[in-house]
Amino acid sequence: MTYRMIALDLDGTLLTARKQILPESLAVLEQARNAGLEVMIVTGRHHVAIHPFYQTLNLTTPAICCNGTYLYDYPNRKVLAADPLKADQARQVLERLENNDIHSMMYVDDAMLYQQSSGHIIRSHAWAESLPENQRPNLLQVPSLSQAAEQVHAIWKFATTDEDIAKLRAFAAGIEEELGLACEWSWHDQVDIAQAGNSKGKRLKEYAASRGIAMSEIVAFGDNFNDISMLESVGLGVAMGNSDDAVKARAAQVIGGNEEPSIANFLKRNVL
Numbered sequence: 652m653t654y655r656m657i658a659l660d661l662d663g664t665l666l667t668a669r670k671q672i673l674p675e676s677l678a679v680l681e682q683a684r685n686a687g688l689e690v691m692i693v694t695g696r697h698h699v700a701i702h703p704f705y706q707t708l709n710l711t712t713p714a715i716c717c718n719g720t721y722l723y724d725y726p727n728r729k730v731l732a733a734d735p736l737k738a739d740q741a742r743q744v745l746e747r748l749e750n751n752d753i754h755s756m757m758y759v760d761d762a763m764l765y766q767q768s769s770g771h772i773i774r775s776h777a778w779a780e781s782l783p784e785n786q787r788p789n790l791l792q793v794p795s796l797s798q799a800a801e802q803v804h805a806i807w808k809f810a811t812t813d814e815d816i817a818k819l820r821a822f823a824a825g826i827e828e829e830l831g832l833a834c835e836w837s838w839h840d841q842v843d844i845a846q847a848g849n850s851k852g853k854r855l856k857e858y859a860a861s862r863g864i865a866m867s868e869i870v871a872f873g874d875n876f877n878d879i880s881m882l883e884s885v886g887l888g889v890a891m892g893n894s895d896d897a898v899k900a901r902a903a904q905v906i907g908g909n910e911e912p913s914i915a916n917f918l919k920r921n922v923l
Contacts, residue, residue, distance in 0.1 A: 652886060654922050655868040656689040658855055659914075660881075661696060661704060662838070663874035664891055667910050670778060672707055675912035680708060682923060689862070691715065693851045695837035695877050697758045697807065698723040699788040706786070717758055717807040718835055718877045719854035720845050732857065734846045735805040736832070743830055744809055744844055745797050751822050755811040757796050759803040762789035763810075766796045771812050771841075808845040816840060835877040843877065852880030870922055872914055874898065889917060 657680070659665045665672055680690050690708065692701060693715040701714055705725055713724045713731055721733035736744075741757070748755050754771065757764045765772055772790075779787045793799045800806060813819045816839075823834035823842045833847045851873075856866055867886035873879075874891040875898060882888030882902045890902035891909050899905045907913030 653868065654688065654870050654886065655864050656691060656859065656862075656870075657683055657918070657922070658691050658693045658869055658871035658881060658885065660851075660871075660873040660875070660878050661692060661694045661701070663893060663909055664872050664878075665692075665909070665914065666704070672704060673912050673915065675915035677707065679915040679918045679923070683918065684709075686923060688922075689864070691855075691858075693719075693855055693871070693873075693878075693881055695810075695835075695843055697763050697788065698725070699761055699763065702786040702788070703782055713858070715851060715854045715858065717849075718833075718837065718843055718845055719849045719851045719880075720807045721805075722854060722858060730805075732854070733805065733807075734849050735807055736809075736844075736846050738800060738806070740830065740832065740846075741800040741806045741809075742797065744826065744832070745800065747822070747826065747830075748809070748811065751818070753811050753813050753819065753822055755796070755809045757799065757809055758807040759799070760805055762791050764791050764793050764796060764799050766793060768792070769812065808843050810837070810841055810843055812841050814840065837875055837877045850880035851878060852882075852884040855881055856884060870918075873902075874909065887921075 689712050691712045695718045698716045713722050716723050722731040724731050754769045826832050827834050833845050835843050837843050869885040870887040871881045871885040872889045873882050874894040879901045888902045890899045890905045893908040906917050
């Protein structure tokens with residue numbers, strides 16, 4: 652099979668635990684671009700939190716952000732397609748977050764907002780401060796997420812976290828049942844809440860069609876539950892060795908972990 656695109660999740664997939672791209676991956680992905688393949692980031696992250704990786708990879712393709720909520724054109728700094736949450740939906744989510752005492756960041760426009768600090772926030776700030784100033788994401792504390800929700804243009808998603816995983820699962824189930832929104836696990840202790848119908852697989856299919864690329868001509872790499880829609884819909888869906896077994900079961904192939912040059916080795920053997 653001849654492939655025309657490589658779609659890559661970031662955290663737990665292309666990135667190591669230290670949020671770095673292995674040199675072997677960089678070399679092979681550059682080789683792929685030189686051979687005419689499109690390389691695309693497909694992530695749960697906000698576009699403001701992708702800058703260092705996008706620039707390191709030297710990409711020109713748009714990025715699929717927030718689990719498929721929107722397609723972002725970095726060279727022109729604009730959103731190409733999007734299905735954000737509506738203000739009334741955001742209000743209902745915020746009410747339930749407060750009632751259940753669950754921490755959340757609200758991803759909006761060009762920033763990630765939070766009301767109260769947490770371990771997740773502290774780690775995010777530490778990572779941001781390790782970057783050059785022009786690559787740091789807009790991670791802002793606001794007096795009230797509810798007030799901020801009324802003032803922004805677009806609400807991409809809520810990233811909710813809690814140490815009590817059973818509590819978080821119950822909360823997500825209630826959001827899906829009562830509000831009809833999409834809840835996807837993007838990390839072991841993080842559930843993302845977004846507009847129903849959004850997914851990495853759906854947005855990737857739309858973009859590929861606009862480029863005249865069939866889904867069968869795409870190889871995709873992922874590690875978590877929010878990657879399943881992408882892994883199942885492409886020609887070759889590859890799960891990382893550090894993935895949950897339920898994710899591995901939905902992929903066509905499973906490779907080594909994200910701390911090893913697993914992606915590079917696989918692309919050399921099967922794609923390039």
